[in-house]
Amino acid sequence: MKILVCISHVPDTTSKINFVENDTQFDTQGVQFIINPNDEFGLTRAMWFKEKSGASVDVINVGGPETEATLRKALAIGADNAIRVNTAARDAQQVAKEIVTVMQQNSYDLVIAGRESIDYNGGMVPGMIAALKGMNYLNNCIGLEIEGSQATAIREMDGGKETVTTPLPLVIGAQKGLVEESDLRIPNMRGIMMARKKPLTVVEPTQEGQQVQTISFEKPAPKGAVKLVDPENIDELISLLHNEAKVI
Amino acid sequence: MSVLIYAESENGQLKKIALELASFGKAIADQLNTNLVAVTINCENNDLLGNYGVNEVLAASQQGDFNAQQYAATLSEAAKSIGAHTIAVSSSADSRFLAPLVAVTLDAGYVTNVVGAPISSNPFQVKRSVFTNKAFSVCEIATEVKMVGLSKNAFGVHENQTTATITNFSPASAASDMKVTALDKATDTVTIADAEIVVSGGRGLKGPENWHLIEDLADTLGAATACSKPVSDMGWRPHSEHVGQTGKPVASNLYIAIGVSGAIQHLAGINSSKVKVVINNDPEAPFFKAADYGVVGDAFEVVPKMIEKLKSFQAENA
Numbered sequence: 371m372k373i374l375v376c377i378s379h380v381p382d383t384t385s386k387i388n389f390v391e392n393d394t395q396f397d398t399q400g401v402q403f404i405i406n407p408n409d410e411f412g413l414t415r416a417m418w419f420k421e422k423s424g425a426s427v428d429v430i431n432v433g434g435p436e437t438e439a440t441l442r443k444a445l446a447i448g449a450d451n452a453i454r455v456n457t458a459a460r461d462a463q464q465v466a467k468e469i470v471t472v473m474q475q476n477s478y479d480l481v482i483a484g485r486e487s488i489d490y491n492g493g494m495v496p497g498m499i500a501a502l503k504g505m506n507y508l509n510n511c512i513g514l515e516i517e518g519s520q521a522t523a524i525r526e527m528d529g530g531k532e533t534v535t536t537p538l539p540l541v542i543g544a545q546k547g548l549v550e551e552s553d554l555r556i557p558n559m560r561g562i563m564m565a566r567k568k569p570l571t572v573v574e575p576t577q578e579g580q581q582v583q584t585i586s587f588e589k590p591a592p593k594g595a596v597k598l599v600d601p602e603n604i605d606e607l608i609s610l611l612h613n614e615a616k617v618i
Numbered sequence: 619m620s621v622l623i624y625a626e627s628e629n630g631q632l633k634k635i636a637l638e639l640a641s642f643g644k645a646i647a648d649q650l651n652t653n654l655v656a657v658t659i660n661c662e663n664n665d666l667l668g669n670y671g672v673n674e675v676l677a678a679s680q681q682g683d684f685n686a687q688q689y690a691a692t693l694s695e696a697a698k699s700i701g702a703h704t705i706a707v708s709s710s711a712d713s714r715f716l717a718p719l720v721a722v723t724l725d726a727g728y729v730t731n732v733v734g735a736p737i738s739s740n741p742f743q744v745k746r747s748v749f750t751n752k753a754f755s756v757c758e759i760a761t762e763v764k765m766v767g768l769s770k771n772a773f774g775v776h777e778n779q780t781t782a783t784i785t786n787f788s789p790a791s792a793a794s795d796m797k798v799t800a801l802d803k804a805t806d807t808v809t810i811a812d813a814e815i816v817v818s819g820g821r822g823l824k825g826p827e828n829w830h831l832i833e834d835l836a837d838t839l840g841a842a843t844a845c846s847k848p849v850s851d852m853g854w855r856p857h858s859e860h861v862g863q864t865g866k867p868v869a870s871n872l873y874i875a876i877g878v879s880g881a882i883q884h885l886a887g888i889n890s891s892k893v894k895v896v897i898n899n900d901p902e903a904p905f906f907k908a909a910d911y912g913v914v915g916d917a918f919e920v921v922p923k924m925i926e927k928l929k930s931f932q933a934e935n936a
């Protein structure tokens with residue numbers, strides 16, 4: 371089985387979010403970049419298939435050279451090959467199309483992307499890959515088993531979950547629950563050493579044009595101070611919620 | 619040229635997010651000087667959409683369970699049949715599932731997490747939240763067909779009386795070899811996605827045996843229950859209750875956090891809730907900087923009191 375895991379290179383969850391160049395660019399100064407957490411859940415599940423059934427695992431990122439450290443981390447966790455499409459990510463369809471172009475060269479049985487990236491929160495890339503390739507797709511995936519060419523996957527939906535069976539090839543949008551937090555792997559020294567020798571192939575982009583353009587960024591308006599209520603006077607809290615906030 | 623929305627229903631009845639989406643769609647249609655069309659699937663109260671500005675309902679019926687491929691095909695076909703140039707969907711799990719498939723079929727530029735009516739219709743610019751609610755961006759969609767996904771609770775439900783013509787819509791049947799083999803959906807509890815009020819517990823509650831406090835408060839308010847990440851990681855509560863940057867987003871009217879410190883990753887996910895209340899015994903807890911109302915106190919004393927006071931408040935106001 372061949373698995374492709376899409377890796378988004380995102381600011382660490384504690385990063386200060388600031389913008390530069392007249393609020394048109396994200397300020398990367400002092401920001402640590404990580405594997406998008408939803409992608410990491412997917413990558414960890416892919417490692418499980420590698421160890422259990424000898425699957426091969428490729429990782430891919432559409433981005434500039436600065437994303438290679440993140441791809442190397444995925445290799446250190448245990449992926450076999452990394453591919454970087456050498457272009458800035460402009461919008462979701464462009465990213466999906468670049469990934470699909472790479473997929474033409476290799477036929478993958480399973481493509482895993484995160485449910486969404488934690489920077490732009492688009493949540494579109496896995497579905498678009500599936501639609502462009504005519505593959506089956508399941509998002510919010512919290513369980514995945516594969517038997518031969520048949521997959522059984524669990525999708526979380528609003529207020530519940532459903533179990534779906536589907537033939538491969540399949541694209542999933544991964545999230546927490548697909549593996550447990552405690553299953554996540556911190557690369558060890560050996561993994562890091564090996565990752566240096568693993569192939570990281572750079573391919574040139576094929577897509578032109580842009581459907582959606584970010585014009586500018588802004589930060590939310592500063593919030594007013596909290597109104598503190600005495601724990602001995604919970605009636606006041608209820609009255610504030612009823613009369614002032616009008617939420618109960 | 620019409621604006622098209624996908625108005626979701628559950629058990630035949632329109633969901634509240636469908637009415638919010640209709641209100642949003644009406645604002646776009648007004649900006650573009652065109653009419654508003656809704657697609658519904660297996661919906662029995664289509665008339666209601668007329669109260670929120672929908673001029674025409676294309677009412678489809680589909681056999682079997684929700685299937686994103688089939689529902690996406692229906693929506694795409696409807697968009698083509700009326701020549702829709704703007705398509706709006708909600709942020710429900712189902713809509714977020716099917717929308718990328720529609721965007722590819724229609725070659726539409728698609729923007730999710732939109733927080734209000736378009737800033738301008740030509741060029742078509744919308745504001746969306748990014749960095750998990752830590753910032754916003756203004757995006758321009760350049761394609762002829764445009765798609766937007768509305769963030770929950772970002773626009774509100776607004777009445778706009780019209781009469782909707784209801785037409786049966788029979789899309790060509792789309793094949794799918796994905797089959798639902800088990801469905802596990804709570805029917806008696808309020809879900810985080812649909813809740814007006816969410817009551818959330820953190821590590822400050824000390825253990826799962828104390829969760830009756832959260833549940834009782836939630837029951838009293840008709841609220842959904844949620845928790846912080848470590849609480850679900852330790853197995854005190856199911857993963858489906860984990861809210862925050864790596865869990866579920868919350869966009870309720872009222873969010874009550876009990877024994878939650880207010881880490882940046884937690885706050886990111888719940889920030890779009892309208893009113894935030896924190897109960898925490900540490901006055902230095904970061905949550906107090908993000909909250910509208912706060913009680914510095916012991917959850918084990920404050921919460922039972924709050925339940926009692928709420929019950930008498932409800933009895934008086936009943």
Ligand SMILES: Cc1cc2nc3c(=O)[nH]c(=O)nc-3n(C[C@H](O)[C@H](O)[C@H](O)COP(=O)(O)OP(=O)(O)OC[C@H]3O[C@@H](n4cnc5c(N)ncnc54)[C@H](O)[C@@H]3O)c2cc1C
Nearest residue numbers: 820821822846847862863864877878879881883899900917
């Ligand atoms: C990559 C990454 C992603 C993350 N994503 C998320 C996420 O999506 N969601 C999330 O929630 N976290 C997330 N976290 C974890 C986050 O950083 C915090 O660790 C977590 O939110 C803390 O949970 P907590 O508030 O329940 O616990 P704590 O931080 O331990 O806070 C417990 C609070 O309870 C208070 N308390 C104690 N006893 C009482 C009492 N008797 N009465 C009242 N108050 C009391 C304490 O004062 C304290 O403020 C993430 C972390 C990382 C690194």
